[in-house]
Amino acid sequence: MWKGLLHHYRDLLPVTDRTPELSLSEGNTPLLPIPTLSKELGIEGYVKIEGANPTGSFKDRGMVMAMAKAIEEGSKAVICASTGNTSASAAAFAARAGLRCIVVIPDGKIAQGKLAQAVMYGAEIFAIKGNFDQALEMVKKIAENEPVTLVNSLNPYRIEGQKTAAFEVCDALGDAPDVLSIPVGNAGNITAYWKGFKEYHEFGYALPKMMGFEASGSAAIVRNQVIEDPETLATAIRIGNPASWNKAIKAKEESGGLIDEVTDEEIVHAYQWLAQSEGVFAEPASCASLAGTIKKVKDGTIPPGSKVVHVLTGNGLKDPATAIDQSPVHPTVIENDFEAFASAVTGVKS
Amino acid sequence: MWKGLLHHYRDLLPVTDRTPELSLSEGNTPLLPIPTLSKELGIEGYVKIEGANPTGSFKDRGMVMAMAKAIEEGSKAVICASTGNTSASAAAFAARAGLRCIVVIPDGKIAQGKLAQAVMYGAEIFAIKGNFDQALEMVKKIAENEPVTLVNSLNPYRIEGQKTAAFEVCDALGDAPDVLSIPVGNAGNITAYWKGFKEYHEFGYALPKMMGFEASGSAAIVRNQVIEDPETLATAIRIGNPASWNKAIKAKEESGGLIDEVTDEEIVHAYQWLAQSEGVFAEPASCASLAGTIKKVKDGTIPPGSKVVHVLTGNGLKDPATAIDQSPVHPTVIENDFEAFASAVTGVKS
Numbered sequence: 001m002w003k004g005l006l007h008h009y010r011d012l013l014p015v016t017d018r019t020p021e022l023s024l025s026e027g028n029t030p031l032l033p034i035p036t037l038s039k040e041l042g043i044e045g046y047v048k049i050e051g052a053n054p055t056g057s058f059k060d061r062g063m064v065m066a067m068a069k070a071i072e073e074g075s076k077a078v079i080c081a082s083t084g085n086t087s088a089s090a091a092a093f094a095a096r097a098g099l100r101c102i103v104v105i106p107d108g109k110i111a112q113g114k115l116a117q118a119v120m121y122g123a124e125i126f127a128i129k130g131n132f133d134q135a136l137e138m139v140k141k142i143a144e145n146e147p148v149t150l151v152n153s154l155n156p157y158r159i160e161g162q163k164t165a166a167f168e169v170c171d172a173l174g175d176a177p178d179v180l181s182i183p184v185g186n187a188g189n190i191t192a193y194w195k196g197f198k199e200y201h202e203f204g205y206a207l208p209k210m211m212g213f214e215a216s217g218s219a220a221i222v223r224n225q226v227i228e229d230p231e232t233l234a235t236a237i238r239i240g241n242p243a244s245w246n247k248a249i250k251a252k253e254e255s256g257g258l259i260d261e262v263t264d265e266e267i268v269h270a271y272q273w274l275a276q277s278e279g280v281f282a283e284p285a286s287c288a289s290l291a292g293t294i295k296k297v298k299d300g301t302i303p304p305g306s307k308v309v310h311v312l313t314g315n316g317l318k319d320p321a322t323a324i325d326q327s328p329v330h331p332t333v334i335e336n337d338f339e340a341f342a343s344a345v346t347g348v349k350s
Numbered sequence: 351m352w353k354g355l356l357h358h359y360r361d362l363l364p365v366t367d368r369t370p371e372l373s374l375s376e377g378n379t380p381l382l383p384i385p386t387l388s389k390e391l392g393i394e395g396y397v398k399i400e401g402a403n404p405t406g407s408f409k410d411r412g413m414v415m416a417m418a419k420a421i422e423e424g425s426k427a428v429i430c431a432s433t434g435n436t437s438a439s440a441a442a443f444a445a446r447a448g449l450r451c452i453v454v455i456p457d458g459k460i461a462q463g464k465l466a467q468a469v470m471y472g473a474e475i476f477a478i479k480g481n482f483d484q485a486l487e488m489v490k491k492i493a494e495n496e497p498v499t500l501v502n503s504l505n506p507y508r509i510e511g512q513k514t515a516a517f518e519v520c521d522a523l524g525d526a527p528d529v530l531s532i533p534v535g536n537a538g539n540i541t542a543y544w545k546g547f548k549e550y551h552e553f554g555y556a557l558p559k560m561m562g563f564e565a566s567g568s569a570a571i572v573r574n575q576v577i578e579d580p581e582t583l584a585t586a587i588r589i590g591n592p593a594s595w596n597k598a599i600k601a602k603e604e605s606g607g608l609i610d611e612v613t614d615e616e617i618v619h620a621y622q623w624l625a626q627s628e629g630v631f632a633e634p635a636s637c638a639s640l641a642g643t644i645k646k647v648k649d650g651t652i653p654p655g656s657k658v659v660h661v662l663t664g665n666g667l668k669d670p671a672t673a674i675d676q677s678p679v680h681p682t683v684i685e686n687d688f689e690a691f692a693s694a695v696t697g698v699k700s
Contacts, residue, residue, distance in 0.1 A: 001381065052375075095627065104691070120666060126694060171351075271470075275471050275472070279374050281442070281471065317463045317665060323467075331465070332474075332477065345476070
């Protein structure tokens with residue numbers, strides 16, 4: 001029986017005898033082969049399905065660690081800014097632990113599933129008339145002056161928890177892949193994976209090339225400039241001033257990898273292809289990883305036969321509206337009449 | 351590395367040398383303790399989080415089996431009627447396997463997340479102006495006459511796959527619980543769990559009491575009559591003429607359990623309590639199990655100290671609208687101004 005990340009990777013995490021046992025059964029997510037896409041692309045591809053985490057995103061890995069340390073340190077309240085996934089995770093673990101949770105989101109700019117989560121878990125939610133970067137500035141300022149623990153990725157325990165995903169990839173494959181392909185928003189996750197791979201490298205595991213992909217409308221690192229008004233349908237990575245900017249560049253440079261951008265069109269293509277060819281429904285931002293691989297296979301940067309792990313950061317159910325809006329297919333409405341139905345189901349009759 | 355149900359429970363399933371390896375990494379879902387609710391209720395409670403399955407519901411267990419056998423038997427197309435979870439699962443596994451998938455849903459009566467899934471996975475979707483029971487009649491008739499495999503729970507392989515959830519409960523606890531508390535809609539799941547527990551009983555494991563709970567607006571088994579116009583916000587169990595009616599009664603009688611009903615109000619209470627006290631967000635229908643336990647603890651049917659496993663059939667993200675609509679809490683909209691924010695966050699300042 002899986003007892004969560006703090007239990008399983010205890011020796012590799014800042015867990016002390018005073019750290020409370022806290023878990024929603026996060027981690028231990030599937031690493032699924034994607035045979036159809038692999039054949040088409042000429043690679044050996046996998047997806048790391050982080051949407052299988054308790055609140056449907058990779059954020060649970062870092063949050064369980066940050067929340068446990070907050071409790072250990074006597075905190076009674078936590079705060080974060082969020083495009084939605086962080087707030088869902090913070091709210092869930094705070095509910096589990098009995099802590100107050102304050103979340104600040106950009107008004108009208110988070111996916112419906114994520115708002116539903118924060119509401120259900122009982123967080124105090126503030127929708128700011130601004131973007132994520134502005135929300136983050138506010139919560140930083142509050143946390144500096146008030147007795148409330150910041151659980152954004154600036155909290156160093158977040159990265160510690162998140163690095164366990166790299167451990168799991170290595171554990172599942174028996175070694176690191178050739179390429180780790182990952183969406184880049186606030187850049188905490190690419191930082192965490194790289195930290196995890198480097199720690200496993202000490203035990204003799206290989207190091208992958210880190211390939212990070214921003215959405216074109218918020219490609220601050222690629223353009224080397226803060227994007228004042230980031231825009232992309234991949235709302236989870238709609239961040240114009242990534243908190244872990246320098247660490248992401250370091251991960252790229254140390255690993256011999258790259259950080260590039262993909263357009264919303266490329267993201268949507270990957271999003272639909274993944275669902276229809278492999279039966280995997282991830283949130284749009286997640287699919288920046290696959291979109292990036294497609295681009296980098298085409299231009300020859302990823303050589304044929306490469307073992308590529310794609311991080312799918314969040315569950316597709318987080319954002320049902322985008323799935324429906326972007327689809328060319330819609331339900332055919334029919335009368336409750338067998339003949340009408342039978343004739344509508346064309347091609348079944350042989 | 352978990353390789354899915356057909357691999358893990360191969361010897362206990364109708365898997366032959368000709369059965370294809372098919373998996374989306376279904377099964378192996380968390381059995382999570384619920385300490386806060388357990389204390390309040392005076393029981394030892396757990397939740398079996400079936401929303402962690404690849405398409406977010408327990409349906410994936412039966413669907414992987416049914417789909418693998420359809421492929422083994424040479425089928426090129428599958429069909430089902432669905433309140434949403436079955437169609438999502440069928441569409442995903444059909445996409446994975448390269449089969450055509452036809453789904454029939456009640457028009458306007460399925461949760462948004464579930465529609466998004468069927469759309470994304472590329473199913474051919476027909477929305478019938480009728481209810482689930484009428485949709486089921488239609489697909490049965492098509493499947494009888496045309497070369498298309500029915501993958502509703504009338505397909506016997508569905509029950510075979512679904513029984514693995516009982517195996518997992520026993521594997522995690524080391525034995526069966528005292529009580530298995532489970533929502534009842536079409537009654538396939540209670541049937542499958544009971545079959546699974548009986549099979550493990552052959553190996554010396556105990557048998558639980560099976561306690562099934564219908565929604566009051568579609569409580570056909572409890573009332574002993576077909577409900578012509580079932581109504582409940584727990585749309586996943588909004589079924590007035592359960593296909594496995596007799597088998598559910600058999601599970602109840604053989605186990606010394608019961609089948610009772612819970613109101614929408616009781617379901618919503620359990621749904622919110624579970625999220626806010628334990629950090630677990632399940633879809634409304636799932637919470638019929640917890641609502642049922644609350645009722646049965648109050649009336650003394652479940653004695654203090656009982657070990658009770660609650661089946662949470664689906665992920666809360668399947669139905670974000672109900673979460674938001676039912677909540678008394680909503681985001682506070684504030685200006686992008688620090689002073690406005692700081693004064694809105696009352697009580698943080700010490």
